[in-house]
Amino acid sequence: MSFEYSNADQMRATQDFNRARNRATLSRIQHFLNADKDKLLSFNDVKEILKPKNEVYRGMQAVPISKIVGSEGRYRDFTKYFLPRREFLRHRWQNVDLAQIRDIPLPAIQLYEIGGVYFVRDGNHRVSVFRSQGGEVIDAEVTSLSTEIEIEPSMTAEELKAEVIKYEKKIFYEKTQFGELTGDTNLDFTNPGRYDVIYNHILVHKYYLNQNLEEELPFDKALVSWYNNVYCPIIRIIDEDMLCLNFPGRSPSDLYVWIVKHWDHLKKSNGLYYSVAEASRDFSVKYGDSRGKLFRFIPALLAKLFKNHRKKRQ
Numbered sequence: 001m002s003f004e005y006s007n008a009d010q011m012r013a014t015q016d017f018n019r020a021r022n023r024a025t026l027s028r029i030q031h032f033l034n035a036d037k038d039k040l041l042s043f044n045d046v047k048e049i050l051k052p053k054n055e056v057y058r059g060m061q062a063v064p065i066s067k068i069v070g071s072e073g074r075y076r077d078f079t080k081y082f083l084p085r086r087e088f089l090r091h092r093w094q095n096v097d098l099a100q101i102r103d104i105p106l107p108a109i110q111l112y113e114i115g116g117v118y119f120v121r122d123g124n125h126r127v128s129v130f131r132s133q134g135g136e137v138i139d140a141e142v143t144s145l146s147t148e149i150e151i152e153p154s155m156t157a158e159e160l161k162a163e164v165i166k167y168e169k170k171i172f173y174e175k176t177q178f179g180e181l182t183g184d185t186n187l188d189f190t191n192p193g194r195y196d197v198i199y200n201h202i203l204v205h206k207y208y209l210n211q212n213l214e215e216e217l218p219f220d221k222a223l224v225s226w227y228n229n230v231y232c233p234i235i236r237i238i239d240e241d242m243l244c245l246n247f248p249g250r251s252p253s254d255l256y257v258w259i260v261k262h263w264d265h266l267k268k269s270n271g272l273y274y275s276v277a278e279a280s281r282d283f284s285v286k287y288g289d290s291r292g293k294l295f296r297f298i299p300a301l302l303a304k305l306f307k308n309h310r311k312k313r314q
Contacts, residue, residue, distance in 0.1 A: 039079070065127070070118075116150050238256065
């Protein structure tokens with residue numbers, strides 16, 4: 001079915017798109033120092049962070065437009081508020097706008113819901129036009145994905161990742177009583193999923209300890225043993241060699257996970273007695289930031305110069 005539009009309607013649609021593009025440009029300028037605040041969330045990136053376990057079709061719903069925060073495939077084409085970023089969107093955007101102007105019914109959009117917010121599966125242009133016209137609620141077919149994490153509409157991908165890590169830490173500490181058993185509240189990571197890795201490390205340590213015992217060692221005792229005899233010695237190497245300087249933005253616990261994996265790999269080629277200290281330094285040399293290596297030696301160099309200066313004065 002085709003529709004005839006008047007010149008006035010077409011002119012209005014052109015002006016609507018130009019206005020939306022100008023607002024998109026202004027938004028980019030306003031968020032120049034924090035560009036992530038101007039970006040739509042990628043549905044696939046969010047799924048990778050949250051790892052939902054199942055999805056359920058919810059049918060038709062009236063959805064607040066302010067809670068649509070991302071897209072499955074067009075997240076690069078629109079701003080956080082669904083303003084069009086690209087000129088090539090003009091033709092389709094204006095056609096949708098013309099339909100809205102003339103009250104021509106369009107198919108319902110399709111959304112994913114996760115964590116209390118929504119992502120466009122189909123209908124990005126319709127959302128953009130509807131929101132630019134001041135719409136507040138839009139009809140949509142909704143499919144929900146399960147997660148324990150609540151997402152705020154204003155969240156960036158990094159803020160969401162931080163929230164997931166915070167949640168994972170809370171669950172891990174409660175489940176294992178890690179804080180009570182070790183007195184350590186600083187088991188911190190910069191990526192989700194690491195607390196599961198630590199839990200598996202403890203279970204493996206428990207398995208090897210039980211090989212020489214008649215009665216199975218309780219989990220809490222295995223945790224303390226792992227912490228004192230595996231984790232802390234590696235963290236001491238990381239601190240003494242100032243390895244975190246070679247990995248800006250990463251925590252000692254991040255390095256612990258990577259070094260253990262690297263150590264495991266090196267033992268397969270160099271023998272079981274290859275030391276963790278050697279593995280730590282090898283990992284740092286191969287994967288660390290070269291600028292960090294320079295800064296790492298500055299304290300030692302200053303100490304040496306100070307020592308030589310004292311000798312000359314004596």
